[in-house]
Amino acid sequence: MAERARRIPEATVARLPVYLRCLLELAEAKIATISSERLAELAGVNAAKVRKDLSYLGSYGTRGVGYDVEYLLFQMSRELGLTQDWPVVIVGVGNLGQALANYGGFTDRGFPIAALVDADRAKVGQKVHGNVVRHIDELPAIAAEVGIAIGIIATPAGAAQEVADRLVAAGIASILNFAPAVIAVPPSTSLRKVDLAVELQILSFYQQRRSGSIAVGPERAAN
Amino acid sequence: MAERARRIPEATVARLPVYLRCLLELAEAKIATISSERLAELAGVNAAKVRKDLSYLGSYGTRGVGYDVEYLLFQMSRELGLTQDWPVVIVGVGNLGQALANYGGFTDRGFPIAALVDADRAKVGQKVHGNVVRHIDELPAIAAEVGIAIGIIATPAGAAQEVADRLVAAGIASILNFAPAVIAVPPSTSLRKVDLAVELQILSFYQQRRSGSIAVGPERAAN
Numbered sequence: 485m486a487e488r489a490r491r492i493p494e495a496t497v498a499r500l501p502v503y504l505r506c507l508l509e510l511a512e513a514k515i516a517t518i519s520s521e522r523l524a525e526l527a528g529v530n531a532a533k534v535r536k537d538l539s540y541l542g543s544y545g546t547r548g549v550g551y552d553v554e555y556l557l558f559q560m561s562r563e564l565g566l567t568q569d570w571p572v573v574i575v576g577v578g579n580l581g582q583a584l585a586n587y588g589g590f591t592d593r594g595f596p597i598a599a600l601v602d603a604d605r606a607k608v609g610q611k612v613h614g615n616v617v618r619h620i621d622e623l624p625a626i627a628a629e630v631g632i633a634i635g636i637i638a639t640p641a642g643a644a645q646e647v648a649d650r651l652v653a654a655g656i657a658s659i660l661n662f663a664p665a666v667i668a669v670p671p672s673t674s675l676r677k678v679d680l681a682v683e684l685q686i687l688s689f690y691q692q693r694r695s696g697s698i699a700v701g702p703e704r705a706a707n
Numbered sequence: 708m709a710e711r712a713r714r715i716p717e718a719t720v721a722r723l724p725v726y727l728r729c730l731l732e733l734a735e736a737k738i739a740t741i742s743s744e745r746l747a748e749l750a751g752v753n754a755a756k757v758r759k760d761l762s763y764l765g766s767y768g769t770r771g772v773g774y775d776v777e778y779l780l781f782q783m784s785r786e787l788g789l790t791q792d793w794p795v796v797i798v799g800v801g802n803l804g805q806a807l808a809n810y811g812g813f814t815d816r817g818f819p820i821a822a823l824v825d826a827d828r829a830k831v832g833q834k835v836h837g838n839v840v841r842h843i844d845e846l847p848a849i850a851a852e853v854g855i856a857i858g859i860i861a862t863p864a865g866a867a868q869e870v871a872d873r874l875v876a877a878g879i880a881s882i883l884n885f886a887p888a889v890i891a892v893p894p895s896t897s898l899r900k901v902d903l904a905v906e907l908q909i910l911s912f913y914q915q916r917r918s919g920s921i922a923v924g925p926e927r928a929a930n
Contacts (some may be wrong), residue, residue: 497909500908500912501904501909505889505902564909564911564915565915565916570910570914579809579810580809582802583802583803586801587802589903589904590907593904595907634914666728666732674910674917676906676910679724680810680812680813681724683883684795684883685816686720686724687881687897688857688881689786690720690897691793691857691880691881694880
């Protein structure tokens with residue numbers, strides 16, 4: 485896989501997990517092949533985009549038959565790096581950190597929670613979902629010990645930048661930020677952000693249209 | 708506002724919360740005007756798209772000056788329905804439900820947690836962040852009482868569809884699903900989904916490229 489040289493656009497990368505989820509459901513339902521039209525429908529994009537996206541993986545399907553679900557699943561998993569585990573450290577063991585530590589979906593999908601750290605010494609030593617909370621000062625040691633691939637920031641906003649700096653200093657190259665704060669990282673670090681309020685704001689847009697507008701019908705506004 | 712008839716594309720709607728966040732930061736930093744180029748940079752999209760998106764709000768900026776931050780903020784908030792509160796019910800008071808209940812960011816941004824419900828009678832009566840957990844059977848009564856606008860599903864995957872059906876039956880027209888399950892709702896219901904593993908899968912894509920590939924440099928892969 486080291487020879488892979490194709491550049492995949494960022495927007496395509498962001499859609500791969502969506503296709504992956506659809507394909508997993510198809511595989512579970514014992515469906516062997518899928519057309520780009522049907523996959524597009526399931527993923528909520530248009531069929532031409534699906535074909536273009538999949539062509540980046542070297543997958544073109546068979547005319548009149550479609551794509552082989554199992555093979556596409558294999559290609560997608562390989563492309564996303566899901567054929568191996570990526571150990572995760574969660575920084576901040578408040579409610580969100582604990583919820584994330586308990587969220588089975590991470591380990592199941594190749595992101596085992598390998599460590600939990602917190603700056604609060606009162607939390608150090610507590611056991612959360614099988615992991616003993618360690619102090620954030622131990623981060624470099626933990627990263628070296630366990631081979632942490634991804635750091636999750638689950639602290640309050642005010643601490644997020646310092647935590648990011650510490651993750652980078654510990655050699656952790658991928659960061660997922662749940663704190664409601666904009667943080668800066670060096671260009672060699674991958675940074676993604678989850679803002680839990682964004683989806684609510686999108687819903688309130690449609691909700692307002694539905695309740696206030698006479699020109700936009702609810703069916704159309706909801707789609 | 709009831710006369711608003713412009714159709715705003717779904718993709719534009721999904722970007723409005725991102726612009727909103729950028730504008731809030733600019734306003735906090737006492738920055739009065741912003742060019743489309745700078746806003747594009749902050750939001751991570753291209754400038755032509757920013758101009759197009761903002762034109763749907765009836766905002767065109769002033770040549771050589773840009774957009775008035777405060778006014779754009781007002782327009783954006785109004786468009787997203789954020790000039791009023793949208794009470795939320797969280798269904799499922801496990802770790803994730805509790806984390807969401809405790810996540811201050813919702814109330815701050817106009818989405819007060821008005822109720823918590825669970826199917827587990829052992830949880831009913833417990834107090835979480837000021838709310839007493841009630842039984843899910845009370846959902847229709849709660850919805851009528853408090854005027855719930857949005858239901859958040861924070862249950863295990865297996866319960867998600869039944870919960871969605873109950874939210875719809877209780878007259879709640881917007882649903883945010885955190886459960887790792889695909890659910891179906893009537894076309895008159897708005898449904899959004901948060902999959903916490905998607906962002907990790909995107910990070911593992913870049914992480915793998917970085918560690919395995921010689922053709923794609925980490926700087927480019929991370930951007």
